[in-house]
Amino acid sequence: MVWIVKMTGDDGVYYGTSPDTEGIRYRTAKPENAEQFESKQKAESVFYWFHQMRELQKYKLEAVEL
DSSP, X not given: OOEEEEEEETTEEEEEOOOOTTSOOOEESOGGXXXXXXXXXXXXXXXXXXXXXXXXXXXXXXXXXX
């Protein structure tokens, strides 16, 4: 059982990716491409980093079980 970050907005549902080499996080349309966490708390701990990206601030974030 793993947890991922789900992003919901007016333009659809996306999932949070692992940070790239510069530490920037993006969205992906496929849950299987999302970064996986071992607990809900660990998934929720990265919400701050997603909201640091201006383009991702419009999304409601939640940790969901995959």
